[in-house]
Every structure is written in C-alpha cells, then in structure tokens.
Amino acid sequence: MKKSVLKFGGTSVADFEKIKNIGSYLKSRIDHEEQLVVVVSAMGKTTDALIENVGRLSSNPNEENLALLLTTGEQQTISYLAIVLHELGVRVKALTGFQAGIKTMGHHMKSKIQNIEADILNKNFEVNDVLVVAGFQGMNEDGEITTLGRGGSDTTAVAIASALDAPCEIYTDVAGVYSTDPRVYPDAKRLDIVSYEEMMEMSALGAGVLETRSVEIAKNYNIPIYLGKTLSDEEGTWIMPKEDILEKKAVTGVALDKDMNYVTLSYPMYDKHLLEHLFLLLEQGEINVDMISQIVNSDGLQMSFTMKDTDVNQIDEIFGALISQFPSLVFNIEENYVKVSVIGSGMRDMSGVASKVFMTLLGNGINFYQVTTSEISISYVVNEENGQLAVEELCKVFNL
Template structure:
C-alpha cells in the first residue's frame, strides 16, 4: 500500500472550512488506496496569540511552561481534523507528539527529534488509514512536553517520513520553490525540480521556504520531498538527489535573509584565548545561531565580528552582560537592520565568472556591501537593510531567474 506523509501549515488549517476541505482531499487520497500520516500546525495565528497573551502574566516566561502552553495549539488542530475526517467516515487517529512517540533532546523551546516510535505507528496503521500527528511538538526523557522551534512542523513531517521511509509532501500557501521570493521579485521562476544541495543552501541562507534541518534530514534519509500549495492544482516543486538533475543552470536562486544584525567585539588581552573559549561555550549554551564569523588578532588585541538574527538581540545582550562581569575590558558594538543576499547554484562550482559578475552588478547598481562569504555553491553579501530587495531583483535579472 502506498504511504505518504503530508504536512499542512498554520495558514492551511486557519479555519473550519479549510479543515473540512483538507478532510475531503484526504478522503480522496485514501480512496485511491493510500495510507497517510498527516502532520498539522496550530490554526492560523494561534501560536503567536498564545505567546502574546503570556506577556500579560509575566515579562520573563519560563521555557518549560511555554512549551506546555504552545503544544495545546496543535492538539486542537488534530482534534478538529479528526472530527472532520470521522464526519466523512474515514478511519483516522489523532496523536499528540507524546502519543506518536516523538522523543526530543535539547532546550524546551528549541528541541530536536531524537527518536520516533515507528512500531507504534505501524500498529496504528492496521486499524486506521490516516494518522493525524501534532506537528512542532514532542517530549523529553523527563516526560516533559517540548516544542521544536519555528518551522518545527516541517521537521516533524520529514522525521516521520524518514522513520517510515516514504515520501513527504509539505503544503503551504506558496506553490513550490522559486528562484527568489515572488513578493520581492514578481517575475521569479518556480522550479519543477531542485536538488537537495541547492535547497539546503537556499534554506540555510534564509530563503524561508523550509528550515535547513528538514531538508538535511530528508537528504540524509533519501526521502523524496515535495513542496506545493494546499489544495491547488498548480504544480509544486520536487526536491531530489543531486544526480537526478540533468540540465543544470549555473545559478538556481537568490535568497534574501532580512532582519540580520552584526556584532563587533574588541577585547585587548586574550593571550590564552580564555575569553574566546567562554564566548563560544555561552553561544552554544544559549543556542544562538551566528554566521559569517571573521576574526583578526592585531595590536589592539582580538577583533571578532559575526552576524545573527535581529530577533536574538535580547539573548545576545544578556550573554554579553554576563561576560562583562568577568572581562571588564570587553567592548561590544551591535548594529541592526542589515540583510544578507545570497546567490545559489549547484552549477556554480563547475563554472567560473559567477562571483565577479555579482561584484560587478552590485557595484554598478551602487549597492555597498560590508562582508562577503562563499560556500561551494553560494556567495553571500551583507548589505544595508534598505538595499536587500533591490539587490535581489537586480541579481535575478542578471542571472535570468
């Protein structure tokens, strides 16, 4: 029997009509002889609204309590979808993250899936055609409820597909993967097919369609991944192994990562590197994602700079405050409202002249850039926040995307 994991995001299940329509669609798929795992997010803005309401209670919410609270959002969606499916006489079983055996490790609000009880899922498939699983949530060794962080429902879906070794279809309100965000560049092209490698690079560089670790997980387990628009006849994008892409363009896409910030750290005396050591341990503990690190040791001592998400500014400031109590001479300068524009293409490694073409384009368009980093299949530029969309459009035109 054909088996697939389908994931519907928050905007796809935002109201009861949408949930009913999804139930009808799922019934058709089951009638065509499929068994389905359906992963759903919290309805519409539920998670944001719960988080907002918390600020009426406390300015410093506890992560464990937040995880306990947020998991109710998806639990409501699985209940509602199950009610809609049972109304259509489809055999379905709703499962919270705990009930589906989704065990996690790490911080309560940024957990990672460590294992899934596939035996249990196989057993439930004997009596049900559809297993409805609450996305974004799991439980840790202590039996506490946890959440996977933003984009977590995608990870839930891909992790289940990997565990069951079946394809995974991710449905959102965007019909697939575009060369760049169509809201920024309306002429952007939609790809029918893209390689895992390119998709991972686009996700990592902030294209925002899928979280990097979801793509990575699917790639590691060789799980076919599909991105499409919910209940639409528009064709979406299949993400496939690199060697299945026959005709390759040099450049596949331009990713724009907004709301970046930049920090420059000066510390005059760090001869035994104890400061650097402490800094990176604290960054790891706080699970702050940093990027584009560059370091210089000169007559002024250590100079280090890196970029991070603006949304993590509060956590980073707290981290530096605690470091300053030990390192009095520490000087920190944080600058916000930057963005990162990246040009991605698996063909880039075989071809020359791409980087120089980008440099030339940006300079001719009078867009200053402050830092450049390259990977095997991408080049990234930090530019002023106000220039991000302009740079994206110009680069898309340059590379005919």
C-alpha cells in the first residue's frame, strides 16, 4: 500500500480543535487506501513554557535532563492525536522517538539521527494504518532520551520518509517556499518548485522554512518534499532534484538571516596552536561559525567570523578558556548584524548576478562587512537596520 510521511509543526497542533481537525483530515487520507506516518511537534508554545520553568530552577541546566524534559511535549501531542484517531475508528499507534526506532548520537540537545529501524515501522503498519511519531527526539546508545535540537521534527519526518522510501509532506502555517520572507517583503512570490540545493542554501541562510539537515537527507535519498499550509487547499512548494526542474532561474530567492553576531579576535602573532584550540572547542560545542576571514601581517593575526547569537553563552566560555592559555588574545562579540543572501541554482550559468547585487547595495548606501559565495548563492553581512531595505531592493531588481 502507498505510504506517505506527513509532518505537522507546533502551530498546526497548537490547540485541541486543531488536533481534532488534523485527525479528520488524516482519516480522509486513510480512506483513500494510504498508510501514513504522522510526525508531530509539541503543541504551540509548550517547549518554550518548559524552558521557562527550568529557568526558575537553574541558570545553566544540564542538557541530559533538559532533553528528557522537552521530549514530554511531543509525547503529549502524539497521545492526544492518537486518542482522536482511535475515536474516529482509525487503526493507530502512537510512538515516541525511541519506540519508533530512532537512534541518535551526539549532544543530548543537538543530537543527530544515526539510524532509523524501518522494520519497527513496517511491523507496526501490519496492524495499523497511521503511526503517530513524536518528532524532535530519539534515544542514544546509552539509552538516554535526546532531542534533535529545535526544528528537529522536520528531520524526523524526512529521515523516516527516507527509511521508508516514501514522499514527505511538511505542513506549517505558511503555504510553501517564497522568494523571500513575506513578513520582510509582502510582495514575495510563492515558488512552485525549488531544488534541494536552493532549499539548503535558503535554510542555511536563514529563510527558516525547513532545516538544512532535513533537505540534506532528502537529497541523499532522493525523497521529494512537499511544503504546504496545514489543512488548506492553497498550493505549496515541491522540493526535488534539480535535474527534474526544467527551467532554472538565475535567482530564486533572497534570504535574510537575523540575529547574527560578528566576532573579531586578534593575537600578536600567528599561532597555529591557538587556531587549533579555537576550532576544536567550536567543534566540540557544535557551534556553527560561518563567513570566516583571516588576515596575517606584521601586527599578527586578525580573524573574524559570524555566528548565530543563540550560541553566545557558549562562545563566551570558549574564549574564557582560550584566554587562560593565550593571555594576549583579544576578542570582541558584536551583536545586531544580519546576513542577506541571494540564491539561485542558475546563478553559475548566468553572469552578472554578483555585480548586480553589489550595485544594488551600493546604490542604496548599504555597507557590507563580509561576503561569501557558494555554487548557488552570494551572502553579505550588513547592519541589522539595513536588512529589510536590502531584501526589498534585491527582490525588485531580480523581480521576485
């Protein structure tokens, strides 16, 4: 029988009325000879509320226990949805992450999926038509419950789709992928289709529709993803291999990544050990830095990089540890930066995109601090107050 994986995010299951409506929708799908895995997040602001509670107990809660706490949110959603489906006469089984055979590795709060046992899911499909699976969680080899980090429910859904070789439908409160964030630029257009590569750049660059990791997994297993609006007839966006996309555009979208920090450090001499230490600590802390630039001259070493401000406590600790060993190290963390990125899989084949972006920023008096390019994107770090203007002007120039 045809199998599909559906994922509903926290806003889609924010109250009991919505959970009931999703239940009815799923029942109608089952009636069309389909079997479904349904991955759900915690209801609405549940996770935030749990984190707030922890704030009353500890300023620096240990991650193992925090992960154990947060996973109760999804466990509650799967129970509620399964109760609704059972009442509707659907053969349904609710499964926490570990019950669904999701094995994780790495940090408790930022773990990665190591393996999904498709056998467990297939066995459950022998006597059930809907498997409701808790997103965002799994179990590591020590038998501890871990979370995949925020947004990780998408990864759960795509990874299960890959394990079952089934298409994956991800439902949120936005109908698909837009050329840019409609909250920033209201005239943004919905895209019918984007390639994995474009979507990955958009996610990595802060468009925020879908986690990079999820798209990466889908790409590796050639799993088509549909991004749509929950319980709506509005059309969404398909994400698929670029080979399957006939008409490639030079520029598909503009992404705005907010809340960036700009970190600069200087040291009186070039010291390989310092850099080794720094990057080892960043790696151990699983802190994503990007847009690194380095200058070595007679004044010594100057380095700068950007990072999300969510990791700022950890980076402070890392520099604290480094300074005890390298006392002449000077560092500075500046807030209030954003990254503006222009993305398009046809960019490489069509010339003039970079210069067009450059001229647009220049013409609007927008300073930029760092520039990076990839196969299908160009990114600029600018001051926060210029982010909105840059997105608007770039959308106009590229007719998005």
